[in-house]
Amino acid sequence: xxxxxxxxxxxxxxxxxxxxxxxxxxxxxxxxxxxxxxxxxxxxxxxxxxxxxxxxxxxxxxxxxxxxxxxxxxxxxxxxxxxxxxxxxxxxxx
Numbered sequence: 055x056x057x058x059x060x061x062x063x064x065x066x067x068x069x070x071x072x073x074x075x076x077x078x079x080x081x082x083x084x085x086x087x088x089x090x091x092x093x094x095x096x097x098x099x100x101x102x103x104x105x106x107x108x109x110x111x112x113x114x115x116x117x118x119x120x121x122x123x124x125x126x127x128x129x130x131x132x133x134x135x136x137x138x139x140x141x142x143x144x145x146x147x148x
Contacts, residue, residue, distance in 0.1 A: 055106055062099040069095040086125075093125045 070092060077088060097118050104110040 059103050059106055062103050066096055066099050090125045093121055097122060 073088065073092060073095070077084065082088075101110065101115075101118055104114055
């Protein structure tokens with residue numbers, strides 16, 4: 055179990071450093087897509103590490119869920135190509 059936790063912890067560091075180096079090499083900035091990728095890449099191993107060690111409490115799950123909700127609830131400003139409002143109902147919604 056210790057080795058699994060160590061591998062998951064190293065995966066977090068490798069993903070973050072690799073992501074930053076990749077963005078820097080391509081000359082891109084840090085946008086919402088990169089932030090979303092990092093939140094997923096960090097939250098899944100952290101959740102696994104906490105669960106394996108019996109430390110996944112309600113408070114930790116709330117913080118992880120809040121980070122996921124914030125990142126994926128953010129509107130990136132892009133408009134839908136269909137031109138329809140997201141509040142309108144279609145035939146399949148009724």
